[in-house]
Amino acid sequence: MERILVLVNGSGPERATMEFACYIANLTHSRLIGLFLDAEPKNQTRASNIRGSKKEAVVNTVKLADRRKHLDDSKLSFQMFCDNHQLNCKPDVIELTNPEEIYLQSRFADLMIITADAEVVSEDEDIPSELATTVLKNAECPVFIAPLTFKEMNEIVFTYDGSPSSVFAIKQFTHLFPNLSELPVTFLEVNKDGSGDIRYKESITEYLADHYKYVNEMVLRGRPENELFSYFLEKKEVIVVMGSFGRMLISSIFHRSTATLLLKTTSLPVFISHQ
Secondary structure (H helix, E strand, O other), rough: OOOEEEEEOOOOOHHHHHHHHHHHHHHHOEEEEEEEEEEOOOOOOOOOOOOOOOOHHHHHHHHHHHHHHHHHHHHHHHHHHHOOOOOOOOOEEEEEEEEEHHHHHHHOOEEEEEOOOOOOOOOOOOOHHHHHHHHHOOOOOOOEEOOOOOEEEEEEEEEEOOHHHHHHHHHHHHHHHHOOOOOOEOOOOOOOOOOOOEEEEHHHHHHHHHHOOOOOEEEEOOOHHHHHHHHHOOOOEEEEEOOHHHHHHHHHHHHHHHHHHHHHHHHOOOOEEEO
């Protein structure tokens, strides 16, 4: 892996997100690139397009200058944060003016890191935010949802259902992070029918054993969204890996009121693959 993007909130770089991003960049010896979205607020017009009074034009010019200064300060904070974490490669920043540009940048990246509350302005209090949800749906590279607080990870949990997308997620994560082979891994299946069967058990066990030293298996019985929520609520210092199957589960979980509690009370990075 060589190129990692981190989406910086409109409020500026967040410590937990930057600590996680720097950890991943150092772990993989990758270049870290900050995406700074300077999208114009819906109710604000640039001074050059204002047809009102000179006073209105002056007020809006001041607002634009304040936004420019805030953006420059955020970029400086990003650079300083990377320097303090001794990145192996010099970080870079890219300034965007439209959310759609995020997807184009992701097309040419190995990984993107975002927060569940990613936003341009601080008015969006939903978790996940509208921007985060859109990025998860449209990104053209794998996405890591950064944890609220960060410590080194001690376990990898692969959500698994035997589908091509769940196996693709396992393979993509494994290829991007070969230096995590020493961590214990668990492949986790949830069966709605109440059975204890693991689909293609021999094949997935053999694949994981070829790449990881310590491999465990676990089967949960019941509704996938309920069982996964309960399982991960008790976990700490765990990386969660999900594929397209997982994205649909995340979507359904995120729209429950308990999702906000989960994201605010746990500290789990979630890796989501994109086929």
